[in-house]
Amino acid sequence: MSPLLSVRGVHKTYVAAKRSKVVALEDVDLDVGEGEIVALIGPSGCGKSTLLRMMAGLDTDFEGDLSWSVPPRPGKDIGFVFQEPALLPWRTVRRNVSLGLEAQRDTSEQGREQVTTLLDLVGLTDFADSFPKELSGGMRQRTAIARALAYNPRILLMDEPFGALDAITRDRLHDDLLRIWETTHKTIVLVTHSVEEATYLADRVAVMSARPGRIKAVHTVPLSRERTPETRQLPEFAKFAGMLRQELV
Numbered sequence: 487m488s489p490l491l492s493v494r495g496v497h498k499t500y501v502a503a504k505r506s507k508v509v510a511l512e513d514v515d516l517d518v519g520e521g522e523i524v525a526l527i528g529p530s531g532c533g534k535s536t537l538l539r540m541m542a543g544l545d546t547d548f549e550g551d552l553s554w555s556v557p558p559r560p561g562k563d564i565g566f567v568f569q570e571p572a573l574l575p576w577r578t579v580r581r582n583v584s585l586g587l588e589a590q591r592d593t594s595e596q597g598r599e600q601v602t603t604l605l606d607l608v609g610l611t612d613f614a615d616s617f618p619k620e621l622s623g624g625m626r627q628r629t630a631i632a633r634a635l636a637y638n639p640r641i642l643l644m645d646e647p648f649g650a651l652d653a654i655t656r657d658r659l660h661d662d663l664l665r666i667w668e669t670t671h672k673t674i675v676l677v678t679h680s681v682e683e684a685t686y687l688a689d690r691v692a693v694m695s696a697r698p699g700r701i702k703a704v705h706t707v708p709l710s711r712e713r714t715p716e717t718r719q720l721p722e723f724a725k726f727a728g729m730l731r732q733e734l735v
């Protein structure tokens with residue numbers, strides 16, 4: 487079966503201040519299968535966010551090919567979650583989540599029900615009428631995840647979505663994301679700095695090397711798809727995370 491997204495021979499050079507050039511990505515190849523969770527890890531500045539932004543269609547100024555089995559419809563098929571949730575402070579949680587639907591002028595009953603279902607899925611039903619300032623960091627990020635899912639994108643691109651959270655909240659959100667995945671089977675590409683996060687969440691982990699960013703290796707996570715807090719205690723978990731850590735040095 488052909489992958490949902492195929493990245494082939496991608497090069498990206500930024501022209502920075504004073505016309506100095508930064509080669510951010512060099513000869514990057516990567517496949518992302520339908521329904522797969524792929525983690526991108528690598529040292530700071532290796533081009534993870536750059537690659538994700540290309541996948542999102544936010545950066546089209548590069549060499550190489552990025553092809554989709556079914557081309558994504560702009561504003562509909564790609565959901566993006568950033569490290570900072572960037573919610574609109576004057577809108578309630580429900581109205582932040584429904585933002586994408588409103589932008590598409592979707593005022594259907596089905597759209598409203600989808601928002602209600604998502605609020606339930608991310609555990610925010612009781613906070614639907616709260617404003618962002620009344621939420622914890624984890625709740626804000628849950629709102630951002632629900633917002634990205636509201637228009638039912640085919641792929642969810644997440645750029646260090648849990649990086650700003652404390653360890654306990656982060657672990658909880660990992661389980662929330664896996665629960666969402668079990669319900670939706672969304673394709674997810676996740677940028678992270680954490681080898682544990684990559685191991686716990688992903689089917690495959692792409693390890694990138696330092697500048698210029700290249701894909702050094704792509705590993706299949708040797709764990710069953712069903713991940714529970716006990717998974718973190720398994721010897722295979724520690725061994726795989728340890729191997730990733732070694733690859734990053």
Ligand SMILES: Nc1ncnc2c1ncn2[C@@H]1O[C@H](COP(=O)(O)OP(=O)(O)OP(=O)(O)O)[C@@H](O)[C@H]1O
Nearest residue numbers: 500501502508510529530531532533534535536537
């Ligand atoms: N708009 C830009 N103009 C010039 N250089 C840029 C720009 N954006 C990124 N870069 C450079 O491209 C390289 C890759 O940046 P990118 O943000 O993709 O890395 P990253 O792996 O996501 O980093 P981090 O893990 O620290 O978030 C870095 O050297 C960065 O300085």
